[in-house]
Amino acid sequence: MIGRLARTARTSRILSSIAAILLIAGCTNYYEIAVETPIKPKLDVSAFQRVLVAGFLAGGTDDVDGNLETTRLLRSQLRTKSELRVIDTDVLPLMEVAAEEVGATEAKAEPARTEPAGEGKSEAKTEAKGEAPQPATPDKPATIKVSKDLEPYEHIFANVEYWKKIGEEYQNPLIVTGTVMFTPAARSGIVQREEEIYDSFGRRRVVPVRTYMERKGYKLAPKFIFIDGRTGTVMHSENFSEEVLYNANQSTPALSSYFELMDRLIPSFLSTLSSQKIKGTRVLLQ
Amino acid sequence: MRTWVLTALFLVSAAAAPLAADARADAKKQVEFGITVAQRGLWREAIYRWERATQIDPTYAEAQNNLAIAYEHEGDLEKARVAYEKALELAPNNALIKQNYELFKEINDRTTRKDSQDIPDP
Numbered sequence: 001m002i003g004r005l006a007r008t009a010r011t012s013r014i015l016s017s018i019a020a021i022l023l024i025a026g027c028t029n030y031y032e033i034a035v036e037t038p039i040k041p042k043l044d045v046s047a048f049q050r051v052l053v054a055g056f057l058a059g060g061t062d063d064v065d066g067n068l069e070t071t072r073l074l075r076s077q078l079r080t081k082s083e084l085r086v087i088d089t090d091v092l093p094l095m096e097v098a099a100e101e102v103g104a105t106e107a108k109a110e111p112a113r114t115e116p117a118g119e120g121k122s123e124a125k126t127e128a129k130g131e132a133p134q135p136a137t138p139d140k141p142a143t144i145k146v147s148k149d150l151e152p153y154e155h156i157f158a159n160v161e162y163w164k165k166i167g168e169e170y171q172n173p174l175i176v177t178g179t180v181m182f183t184p185a186a187r188s189g190i191v192q193r194e195e196e197i198y199d200s201f202g203r204r205r206v207v208p209v210r211t212y213m214e215r216k217g218y219k220l221a222p223k224f225i226f227i228d229g230r231t232g233t234v235m236h237s238e239n240f241s242e243e244v245l246y247n248a249n250q251s252t253p254a255l256s257s258y259f260e261l262m263d264r265l266i267p268s269f270l271s272t273l274s275s276q277k278i279k280g281t282r283v284l285l286q
Numbered sequence: 287m288r289t290w291v292l293t294a295l296f297l298v299s300a301a302a303a304p305l306a307a308d309a310r311a312d313a314k315k316q317v318e319f320g321i322t323v324a325q326r327g328l329w330r331e332a333i334y335r336w337e338r339a340t341q342i343d344p345t346y347a348e349a350q351n352n353l354a355i356a357y358e359h360e361g362d363l364e365k366a367r368v369a370y371e372k373a374l375e376l377a378p379n380n381a382l383i384k385q386n387y388e389l390f391k392e393i394n395d396r397t398t399r400k401d402s403q404d405i406p407d408p
Contacts, residue, residue, distance in 0.1 A: 030382055031321055031325065033324060033325065033355070035355060035358060035359045036359065037358050037359060037361060037363075037393050038360075038361035039361070039393070039396075039397055040361060040397075042397070268396065271396070271397070278393050280389055280393075282355045282358070282386045282389065282390075283351075283382045283385065283386055284321050284324065284351075284352050284355060285347075285348035285351050285352060285380075285382060285383070286314070286317055286318060286321065286348060
């Protein structure tokens, strides 16, 4: 009698489990489907047939020439992934151009400084002069270590006449320029990593382990500026920042870190100029 | 008088229930057809079907979800956002809709980054 009751209870449990599974399956009819989301470009570049990646104000580590590498990389990416014709030309030494401008402005301002003024005022001017960046020369390039050091040179992007002249020279293209800071970064703290362990039976397990680690790497912070070559005016600008850190014992060349970080930024850069398709999957429901 | 009111209320609710069920059944047919055509890559037809489904039954969260996916596929991100939000409003605990919305948001946030600046024409 007890055995029969137990069997009945077991059977009813199995039946109710099956019913629950059928109910869930019946309620949630879903279909996974591939989607390709087209992303419209942020900038309307339909007026341009050509693009000139002119060059960048660059600073940070000496191991990578931020101006040259960024110009080369963006040109090659635009050549394959945009409909604009990429102009091949020498990279503009923007730092020197900007430094020359600073020099010219200071020379113009010089007579005003020699005019009689109060003692306090002339002191303030001397201080300001002391903070001004040292102009870059072919023998002695300016030392740009932090992004603040770039600020005195950034007026070049607002120089409409300069960019208009460049535009005329290359038949009114879209001009891509900006700043690139590629600096070493170091951080220490608790990091979670996975560790393989084997028990007494030789079975492998992966467990998360939290350890204190010193990490070193690089930070890349570019600002891309898009200039209308017909008018010399800035159309759009965009800031990015990416960082990569490795175990302090690991020796990773600066150039490979630079490319690793640029690789992350390139899709966003390209989506400013050309339409992109982002592939993914979604779930359709009934 | 009270009996009359109660009877009238009963009749109205009794009539409304099958109507709602009919609406859902009609909407479901549209949704099913939409899924079939979307699987064949006919997304515009799918949009038409799912829009019809949401008109027939505005409380149909699954139809809103599908419509959002179709808008996303067509690159109409603003309409997709509205449809996803509507779907989640109707079915806040649906994990699949939530998952779709999270994936959509990743793309949408990329296109509406705040650290970019458009400089207006002078």
